[in-house]
Amino acid sequence: MSEIADAQAPPAKDPRKLTSGPFVRLWTAYTVNVAGDEFYTLAVPLIAYQAGASAGTMSLLYACSLLPQVVMGVLGGVVADRAERVKILRVSYLCSALTLLTACVVFGLTGVHLVGLAATAVLLGATAPVAAAAFDSSIPLYVEPAGLSRANAMTEASRTVCVVAGPAAAGVLLGHVAPQYALLVNALSFIGAFLALHSMQARTRSAAAFGKTPSSSFGTALKAGLRHLLKGRSSLQVGVALSTVINVVFGAYEPLVVYRLRDQVHASSSTVGLVMACAGAVSLAVALLLSWKAPSRGFMTVMGVSTTAQGLSVMVVALSDSVLLIACAQASFVSAMLVYTVYWRAMRQAHVPPGFLGRVSGACRAIAFGGAFLGSVVSYLLLNGILAVDTALLVAGLTVCVLGTMVIAWSAVSRKTTAM
Template identity: 55%
Template structure:
């Protein structure tokens, strides 16, 4: 028997503004820590003498837990007090980083220790994201939800821009273990901001069915990905391939800029910050006026743009060319993300959308994990970073052109292309 959604009690007509302010502030501080961590860890691995392969390995360790928790994070959030679960994720993340700081201070910063830290933090991130997203509607009146979501998105994009620059500066001017301690502060502050706050509403009745029913729901979503709309299958295949070939993209680019181009950590942070600004601008333009047709074509063109940009990053040597290529890659990533979500929301039945979206997230992380793992094996031993970037760019460009051709054929044949 199909499980019915858990009935939720109605949110209060007007939740106290201070409660939302604290939730929003905790989210902003947490996202700032996440964005700092994303670039700081590869830089620290390089700084302690790690190779490109070691940088890819640590990055893969951060991705692996999210392959599994991307699916189950929402299930956990629906069966718990969401703010309590969110607070627990923040506390555990802070404790993991504090423990890493203590170990690194007593001994030395090691690649193995950084990889272990990345795995533990990787379990927390998707659960925290699901808890926040599902709790937010109960902290503001219904008519102010657009403004509340706009506030969280504004803070997220600002952190995406500033986080890499702060990470580059911190790694350049602090000892590696001090940078880890700096990161732990953001999670501790986020935890304290949510102290003594609980969800305004809780499930009226506990969830039923246990693990078996959850698994049945998950397999229904998987079955749709195999038998459902062709455009969705193309999107899943494209996402998997792109995430595989770009699985170790960020650590490879960091290594190339630091090792091959001899750029300082602060300059690396600045390059990523500039690409973050480009991402914000593109997202704002899309939110203002974006075409409502041709989703598959835009996705394919964005994959082609990403491929050309990555190939350029493997070939170019001047700082200006590297910045231009990184900005082009960021632009393609935003375009692909926006239109892939829009395509799923357009063609997937509403009752399956959550499971399909969650499964797609796990598949994407799975492709990225495999790509990072393969990179950890082949880099330096079989391929140089420059060659790996050129090959990844070629694969992505070829895939994009192929999907454009398929979408055009569908349109000409009258089948249409979402």
Template identity: 55%
Template sequence: MTTQPIPKSHPPASAPTGRFARLWAAYTVNVAGDEFYTLAVPLIVYQVGGTAAAMSLVYACALLPQVFMGVWGGVLADRQDRVRLLRLCYLCSALTLLLAYAVFSATGVSVVGLATTAVLLGVMAPVAAASFDSSLPHFVPPDALARANAATEASRTACVVLGPAVAGFAVSHLAPEQTVLFNSLSFAVACLLLHRITSPARSAAPAVAGLAGQWRDLTTGLRYLVSGNTAVRAGVLTSTVVNFVFGAYEPMVVYRMRNGLGLGAGTVGLVFAVSGVVSVAVALLLSWKAPSRGYLAVMGMSVALQGLAVAGTGVLTSLAAVVAAQVAFATGTVLYTVYWRALRQTLVPGELLGRVAGTCRSIAYAGAFLGSAVSAVVLNRFLGVDTALLIAGLVSTALGVAVAGCVWSGSVSGKGAR
């Protein structure tokens, strides 16, 4: 198998990193806003008298648009200046929340209004994600892609850990509409951080205008995923399986710890906090010194590590063992995320990178959604939670070992080398 050459628009190894720092800062502020809103909205729904069903509905309204818009967001990213599109997404998100604040101030906060706001933000999020992923190679040297992705993953994980705490404090001390206004500021700051930063469009030929041209671009990207680089196809297949088998992982783990081990809610929260801190530490370590080759082999080993951790969670009975399993799972997740992004950015032709990143995001959300749906049907009806965790873990372990084995045998190239 031959690897695709790195597009010439990549900066040389001596390129300055000032623009990447601003891009990274904007991404961090945006993710902080996303994680804040993820918990703030259900809390607000509950605060205004919503039911558990209403809370689930609003969450679904935020999730489902990302399944369908990921692919199209990649098409949009590949047709124009990606940083400009990213800036536009941040601005539209800020304006959406500002409009919601005005409406809520005038008429009161409602579940319908929160659900509508969640849908609009959910439409823009995958477009922004594809734009960011595909613009990153413009701002760092090729051999620093793994470290750059690790830096962004460290930011994301830190926001996952801290965002809910900030959201809980804000909802308890601010009026619901003021919480929405507070969240709009994060998107506005992210937009301002990207002021006057641009990245060239990556299309090799002028884009064909209209829906017909966008549909052509979409099918071109999908064809690449089916018949393009072997290592990228292996990554897509691995991501699909992993997101499916781990679709309902978090609620199953919570159930296992509460019902199977008898742990209190505070202890469960502490377990997840410890794994979150470890995730940040691993990502920071990779951002300092991450190998720039062997991406697919690392992905395979990280999937196997996640599988062993999940299988262990289904059978282990001591608190210390469960904490160790969660730490292992968090470590494997960070490794996989960092190296999967770096692999795409290294091997995918520049003009297709937005579409590939967007499609992979859609696959991830669709796999998680389907896995959750299947779990809802089979759990406690055909399988117990312990058995489901064990099966999911063994499937993931076998898949990871198979991917790493293919790389080591030479049947699939996992090199990140240029």
């Protein structure tokens, strides 16, 4: 049955327990998928490093995964609002699995090469934002507003469990087996996510909730969604700007940390994986705490504080040559990023009508990933003889610290103005 807009369906009876069947299946598919993604996230920079890539080339490779998300983030949001969201998730997961399986075969026959890694990153980057928009906009259909922060924290808790295991497994596995097997792990996770949603029935929604008639053109629907974002709450606009700048500054953070640990601190691949796993373990505790009790208020203040914490953490990564201290800073960074993600997503879900949520979420992701792509390209240019990796990280951390402080101040002023 066609799903035009799911907003009118009754939400879960008890949002505090978050145990409705559809939400559990969505969460299960997300968890299985992200398990492979976290493995893949660290595996690809390590594979590229083993293939002889420089820090600049690793940044450029990362950019290849971001550019498609700029375009498909917007288009995917429209698709999520107009079509059956569960079906979109299934198709996206299946396409990603086929992409990775193809890469495994090609690398097994010809060996790993950077062009192949870049092509795989582009194809995966095209499907990821479509799935993300469908998933984000599905959550409010099964969870009431009072439970949104906790529901998002629950998904982040499962992600951080994968952060603990994925990087450690990637570091160890890549030290003993061929690189294509690392990609196979991610392919199997997409297949598992697809199976978790097999035969799941989607909820229907009215055309009125969509904001336009079901027969409205793709372009009309897209314009309506963008108009809602640009003319909506100022907190949404500040959130988009904040996410964009963060992504510009930290556009190539992950591969740069890997490169710094491997090339400047001289850590082994297994040690890099352990550092990332320890960071995930700490952030898991944070995610579980938020899953248990996450207030659904003060969104912008929390986002500003967590942004400042991210900046301070990156500055420590840039200045220290101690693996232990870098591991602590990375744990702080990942935990602060988790808190930021939970509250930014919950704020969108709480403030945007469900019929527009796919388009708004997709547009937010597209703008933010546009910033990440720009940041990756800038990193590629700066790291080729202009800035050292540690200097680039220091500048990025300082910039984000200032930005977070400004958002905290803006939030305080906004609260006072509203109270008058």
